[in-house]
Amino acid sequence: MGTQTLWSRNEKIFGVRDPAEYFYKIKSGCIRTYNVLNDGRRRICAFYFSGDYFGMEACKDHGVTAETVAPTCVLVIKRKVVMASVAGDIPKVRRLLNITAVELRRAQNHNLLLLKGAQERVVDFLLEMVSRKQGQSEVDLPMPRQDIADYLGLTIETVSRVLTRLESASAISLLNYRRIVLRDLSALN
Amino acid sequence: MGTQTLWSRNEKIFGVRDPAEYFYKIKSGCIRTYNVLNDGRRRICAFYFSGDYFGMEACKDHGVTAETVAPTCVLVIKRKVVMASVAGDIPKVRRLLNITAVELRRAQNHNLLLLKGAQERVVDFLLEMVSRKQGQSEVDLPMPRQDIADYLGLTIETVSRVLTRLESASAISLLNYRRIVLRDLSALN
DNA sequence: CGCAACTTTGATACAACTCAAAAAATGTGG
């Protein structure tokens, strides 16, 4: 069901207030959704990886802009088709509602994150990334520091400083800008 | 459909990780949902008023605790009953999904709020309250300062200071602790 | 009226931001 679409880096999939005709599911790659505040700052709402659904926040229109972070394969499905397919099938309705509830839970957890200190935000982010990409201890971050900063509500300088501090404390190892090994997870807590 | 239930002040309707068997709709009064962080701080997720649905964040279990802020009348409906009632009716499925999407949008807006300065958070909160309770310029806040602070991610001292400053700037008038008149909305931006 | 809970006000400390610049990585053309 649906159509596979291929996108390269930094392409826009839909924008704020675009009418929402589709549901989206990632086959591979990475997506970011964001809003731009009236003062020009950008707030990244969420990152999505292989297997995740996105675009669920739409009521009639989309509430965020969705862009590729890296080359990405997205499955696009017409809302009408989904609706027709779930109608009359209670487990399917339940599953559809659940996808949106998961999204809601993520937004609420993100909320919690914004109340914490800088170090804890970065650590939580790293832990989220390992768990989301079912890695054990090594993460390959597909997004630049600016994206991380905008997701965590920090400046890139602060993100950078925290990572450096974590490395000095040998809690992590920075193999390069994108690859990070989590060493002492207990210290990361 | 469903059963009306009456609650007095500060009563718990459901708790985090309680199994989610029902959907809830407010007939009158006010509800707050919250989480307690591991350091003991409380984060209020949302306030709900007459006409609002809540408890939509539940996947299998609830992700927040729901309490009454004031005496409240809540309509409680079994999830199974709702599911049975919407199955086979596409517009109803759409409406149910929309209720959750609205909730998701609110959580995302709340996120945006946490990136702003203290004054803007308080102002946004006041504006949200007038619009949610379809008032014109006078708000009757049913919740104490601590709730406002925990909702905005500020301390009660900061909330209090901002309100005082806004009154000095004659942007608002504090009739008493709960009643506030918005005067110069342009200054409130 | 008196007490307990809530709110406001004041002084100080600190975490993250801002501005500025150096260093590293990445991409490009010879």
Next chain:
DNA sequence: CCACATTTTTTGAGTTGTATCAAAGTTGCG
């Protein structure tokens, strides 16, 4: 493959806004 230009990241110094700690002032209930 190397040299250069551009982008991204890191590091440094100083500022600012909000939290913290402490105390005084209100409000409202029994």
